[in-house]
Amino acid sequence: MSRAADHARKKPRDSESEGTAGRVIEARPTRPLRFGPLADYVGYALRRAQIASVAGFLEAMQEVDLRPTQFAVLTLIRENPGVRQTEVCAALGLQKANFVPLLNELQRRGLALRKAGVPDRRSSALHLTEHGEAVLQRALELHTQWEERVAARLGVAGRERLLELLRKLT
Amino acid sequence: MSRAADHARKKPRDSESEGTAGRVIEARPTRPLRFGPLADYVGYALRRAQIASVAGFLEAMQEVDLRPTQFAVLTLIRENPGVRQTEVCAALGLQKANFVPLLNELQRRGLALRKAGVPDRRSSALHLTEHGEAVLQRALELHTQWEERVAARLGVAGRERLLELLRKLT
DNA sequence: CTCTAACGGTTATATATTATAACTATCTCG
DNA sequence: CGAGATAGTTATAATATATAACCGTTAGAG
Numbered sequence: 001m002s003r004a005a006d007h008a009r010k011k012p013r014d015s016e017s018e019g020t021a022g023r024v025i026e027a028r029p030t031r032p033l034r035f036g037p038l039a040d041y042v043g044y045a046l047r048r049a050q051i052a053s054v055a056g057f058l059e060a061m062q063e064v065d066l067r068p069t070q071f072a073v074l075t076l077i078r079e080n081p082g083v084r085q086t087e088v089c090a091a092l093g094l095q096k097a098n099f100v101p102l103l104n105e106l107q108r109r110g111l112a113l114r115k116a117g118v119p120d121r122r123s124s125a126l127h128l129t130e131h132g133e134a135v136l137q138r139a140l141e142l143h144t145q146w147e148e149r150v151a152a153r154l155g156v157a158g159r160e161r162l163l164e165l166l167r168k169l170t
Numbered sequence: 171m172s173r174a175a176d177h178a179r180k181k182p183r184d185s186e187s188e189g190t191a192g193r194v195i196e197a198r199p200t201r202p203l204r205f206g207p208l209a210d211y212v213g214y215a216l217r218r219a220q221i222a223s224v225a226g227f228l229e230a231m232q233e234v235d236l237r238p239t240q241f242a243v244l245t246l247i248r249e250n251p252g253v254r255q256t257e258v259c260a261a262l263g264l265q266k267a268n269f270v271p272l273l274n275e276l277q278r279r280g281l282a283l284r285k286a287g288v289p290d291r292r293s294s295a296l297h298l299t300e301h302g303e304a305v306l307q308r309a310l311e312l313h314t315q316w317e318e319r320v321a322a323r324l325g326v327a328g329r330e331r332l333l334e335l336l337r338k339l340t
Numbered sequence: 341c342t343c344t345a346a347c348g349g350t351t352a353t354a355t356a357t358t359a360t361a362a363c364t365a366t367c368t369c370g
Numbered sequence: 371c372g373a374g375a376t377a378g379t380t381a382t383a384a385t386a387t388a389t390a391a392c393c394g395t396t397a398g399a400g
Contacts, residue, residue, distance in 0.1 A: 033261045036249035037310060038242055042320050042329060043223045045336040047238065050220045051263065052340045053213045068217065069386095072208055079206035086348060091203045093221065095388060100350060114349095122348045122395045140207060150212050153338050159212065162335040166215040168323050170222045239357095256377060265359060270379060284378095292366045292377040347396075352389100359384070367376070 042169075060146035064139045069094070070106060071143070074128065074136045077112055082125040084117070111135055212339075230316035234309045239264070240276060241313070244298065244306045247282055252295040254287070281305055 038044050057068055066074070069092070076088050085103065089096045103126070106112040111132035117123035128136065151159045208214050227238055236244070239262070246258050255273065259266045273296075276282040281302035287293035298306065321329045 031257065033246060033253065033257060034249040035261070036245055037313075038245045038249075040333065041313070042317060042332060042336075043227050043238060044242065045333050045340075046216070046220045046223050048263075049336040049339040050216045053216050057213050068213060072214065075206055075208045076203060079204040079208075083203065084348070087201065087203060091205070093218075096349070097351080097389080098387065117348085120348080120396070124349075143207075143211070147212060150339070154335055158335055158338075161331060162212060163210065163215050165324055165328055165332040165335070166212075166219040168328075169219040169320070170215075254377070266378070267360080267380080268358065287377085290367070290377080294378075342400090344399085345397090347394105349393090349395105351392075354390100355386100355388070357384100357386070360382080361380100362382105363378105363380075365377090365379100368374090370371105370373095 056146060060142050061139060063142060064135050066139055071139055074111060074132060077126045078128050078136055081127050084123045226316060230312050231309060233312060234305055236309055241309055244281060244302060247296045248298050248306055251297050254293045
């Protein structure tokens with residue numbers, strides 16, 4: 001779907017994607033900038049931490065190729081076999097409309113499936129396939145390893161405290 | 171631009187946007203679901219906290235109508251008058267291409283402006299307008315009030331500890 | 341028992357955010 | 371001077387999130 005390749009009008013002269021300014025996730029100013037009060041704002045710190053966290057997650061999960069939301073959905077289905085889509089959406093704060101393509105993808109990959117709702121034929125009961133169970137099992141292992149690296153940085157107590165504080169914000 | 175109104179084929183029979191499933195930001199399951207290991211994952215807790223944080227930010231900042239990134243950019247410009255766009259981008263982890271419309275908007279609203287770069291005429295030196303200074307001043311007050319509410323929830327020490335832990339993740 | 345309102349899931353679409361490539365004008369340095 | 375790098379811009383893609391309306395089904399009031 002890469003239309004970018006279509007209009008390659010001249011030669012690739014711009015190698016910035018690897019340069020100083022491109023691909024920057026964490027702050028990497030060319031000269032140190034003053035952050036002023038921003039440096040002490042919880043919201044800002046949260047944002048940066050979350051970006052770093054997602055990046056770490058994706059790296060850790062490369063092998064199983066799961067995005068955070070997919071991972072959460074699979075986990076929730078495993079923990080609650082037969083759940084309805086609406087329930088998963090409500091639990092994770094997803095829009096039911098957006099959940100459809102997400103679940104389609106999981107189904108296409110043979111990880112989860114919709115079973116006919118009984119007795120309510122409107123609803124579908126969600127289950128993991130055997131393959132889904134296996135992949136999620138591996139994903140959980142990888143994720144645990146990652147959490148351990150986090151704990152190594154924060155200390156086990158620090159990690160617990162962080163969880164506690166974050167939950168208070170929600 | 172609301173094309174949705176164009177294809178109003180029948181009558182609005184669906185009032186779900188206000189119902190149980192719609193507009194859900196935080197988890198609100200119809201029946202309690204088991205979250206399994208998800209409940210103890212830093213990444214997941216971060217995600218939820220960040221969503222709540224942005225929501226709180228937007229609410230607190232209604233009066234000045236600033237999004238988190240706009241607020242950060244204005245703050246950074248105030249603290250470093252004359253900075254170049256690239257520097258702000260690097261500091262905040264923004265893409266220079268995405269920064270253009272963002273800054274255009276701030277300029278359109280008369281909050282910030284690009285001055286000719288001296289001596290490098292490629293670059294633009296960013297400054298706040300007087301109006302920008304005033305608006306940011308008010309924004310900082312509102313933001314401080316919000317941080318105080320956060321501190322009330324977490325305790326002052328808790329808030330400090332949270333900041334410290336979050337920075338370790340970045 | 342029937343009719344109506346609500347629900348579960350789907351589709352289509354809108355909007356916001358972030359990412360990538362390539363372009364112009366300008367600057368730097370051998 | 372000329373080649374390559376840089377600052378900013380444009381155009382576009384990919385992703386994430388939000389809203390409205392639809393269908394088939396269900397439940398509950400009367």
